[in-house]
Amino acid sequence: MTGLTVEEITVMHQYVRPALSRRRFLTAAGAALAGTALLSGCSSGARPGATLVREWNLFSGGDGQRHVSMQDTFRQRTPGTALQATVLPWGAPFYTKLAMAAAGGRGPDLATMHLSRLPGFSPATLLDPYPSDLLAEYGITQDKFLPDVWNRCVVDGQVYAVPLDTHMIVHYYNTEICGQAGLIGADGKLVSPRGPDELLEQLRAVKQVTGNFGASLEAEQPWRFFASLYAQMGGEMIDANGTRVLLDVDRATEVLELLRRLAIDEQLVPGSADYPATVALFGGGQAGMSFNGEWEVTTYVDAGLPFGMAQMPDVYGSRLALGDSHTYVLPKQAVRDPEVLRATVEYIAAMLEDSLEWAKGGHVPAYQPVARSAEYAALKPQSEYAASAGAVAFDPPGWFSGSGSTLETVANDALGSVMTGALQPPAAAAQLKTALQRLVSIPSPV
The missing domain is CATH 3.40.190.10 (Periplasmic binding protein-like II)
Structure with a gap:
């Protein structure tokens, strides 16, 4: 629901309160999902036996082209995972659709989200936390990110978002x-x-x-x-x-x-x-x-x-x-497949490791092994404002x-x-x- 106008929120708030049964809410969610057309989708190119990972993101324009290029690199390097990426309209349409899907436990396996949206998205209600041990297995640990950004991804001691960048x-x-x-x-x-x-x-x-x-x-x-x-x-x-x-x-x-x-x-x-x-x-x-x-x-x-x-x-x-920061989150699912979750985290790790490509579009890499690399320092003029990532007001x-x-x-x-x-x-x-x-x-x- 985050991203609606105040008037729409007021109506939805009255409608989604306890008087609304789960069945009626899921029916409303389904209608909203059907009424929001997908802008575009990338074929997973699934191979027999590949693990399907469904991602929703809001990257369009230059960001979108760069993101697709990074995804194509992942597909080439990881044939055991079939990535199905779908692009939705930026802003309110994206967050409204994502909230509806997550509220019914039918969210995609992965989605992008602005870090500034995380607190208002009610993480415990609409998102699943990441298993810290699985993140660590793929090198996604607190020491690899700026403290302020990482700490904002943690709610009640659990990691709900993994940052890809900081942009300002x-x-x-x-x-x-x-x-x-x-x-x-x-x-x-x-x-x-x-x-x-x-x-x-x-x-x-x-x-x-x-x-x-x-x-x-x-x-x-x-x-x-x-x-x-x-x-x-x-x-x-x-x-x-x-x-x-x-x-x-x-x-x-x-x-x-x-x-x-x-x-x-x-x-x-x-x-x-x-x-x-x-x-x-x-x-x-x-x-x-x-x-x-x-x-x-x-x-x-x-x-x-x-x-x-x-x-x-x-x-x-x-x-x-x-x-702000673009992050990867796990929309709520009624039952999350452990094999799909592992493939999802492997995909996130690959995107972080390839974030020098993302940085060419302007965003400062959140993953510090890339942000502190000689290759990023040589990227001009992008690296000239890299210190901004440590001076962000959300x-x-x-x-x-x-x-x-x-x-x-x-x-x-x-x-x-x-x-x-x-x-x-x-x-x-x-x-x-x-x-x-x-x-x-x-x-x-x-």
């Missing part, structure tokens, strides 16, 4: 434009600004070169940029249980004042730009910097753009940036939170209004707090 918002810069603006150091890299004043100075210098904007960021959905800077202040939005709003209106207003100054007062960033426009402005040289997800690296490499990448700058006391806890969630939608309604000038920062901060209070007041539907 980063600082792109056009080396030619920034060079003309005097912002490139002797090492050929951007001199990272520190504090809001230095950031503004750099963006003004870049704007003089481009004649348009200093930087591009997604004005219609500025959640990632706002949440990054708010986290740098040490601000929290919701308590660990996802039931109490902790948003500091004064801190939020300070970040929003900066956003207004960037977009309205000095027009250093566009005040109304959707995601494609954000990418195009930087790719076309109309903005010399960009604050966006690292997954656009191949877009600019393929375009032959002269650019570099860096961690988010230290604007408010740290270099924290909003991020979405606030709550069933309504996580990548592509209701929280992001309601937050962007308030934040985007500041970028267009429709709301003053104090009013937008108050609107955001009211929206968060509404969300925490609705009980989790699972």
Whole structure:
């Protein structure tokens, strides 16, 4: 159910409560499953006697192509396993379908999930934990991952997710434009600004070169940029249980004042730009910097753009940036076949070991033997922001939170209004707090 709108969640919550029998719930789940068409599926190419592993994932575009390539490598190396991969629409459609299948104990053998979605997905209800001894047998142990990421995969002492990567918002810069603006150091890299004043100075210098904007960021959905800077202040939005709003209106207003100054007062960033426009402005040289997800690296490499990448700058006391991790989870099954589970873990281990290929698309490998390898260090510009993986701010806890969630939608309604000038920062901060209070007041539907 995670990923539905608040209204849909409210209705579902009333419907799935104890008054709903198991049979009626499974009937509803089956109808929902039938009504959601699969975008695409990869044939397992099953050989007689091969162990079938069914996977659902949400990787499309460049990520999808790279993931399929890694899966094909696994198939070639592991003929005893028949991998059947199915791609579903990213965001709410994926998580709604996955929750329905898992609630009936009929989930696939494996699925991808954003780590930020794990707490709200009710792991003990909709997911099966991994046997730690089986993970260890295939080299998947705590010491192979960053502590913060691994610890988020553990619920009540049991491992419910295995991280493939860490991905986050980063600082792109056009080396030619920034060079003309005097912002490139002797090492050929951007001199990272520190504090809001230095950031503004750099963006003004870049704007003089481009004649348009200093930087591009997604004005219609500025959640990632706002949440990054708010986290740098040490601000929290919701308590660990996802039931109490902790948003500091004064801190939020300070970040929003900066956003207004960037977009309205000095027009250093566009005040109304959707995601494609954000990418195009930087790719076309109309903005010399960009604050966006690292997954656009191949877009600019393929375009032959002269650019570099860096961690988010230290604007408010740290270099924290909003991020997430793609993980592998075991959707709940009424009966899980031990042979299939072993083949599933073997597949996960192979994907981790091959994650240098995944890193070429921008994501930082979660598997530290790859992240610390000489091969990854030689991968440019991807390795230039690798330290970001240790400075990630995750979405606030709550069933309504996580990548592509209701929280992001309601937050962007308030934040985007500041970028267009429709709301003053104090009013937008108050609107955001009211929206968060509404969300925490609705009980989790699972």
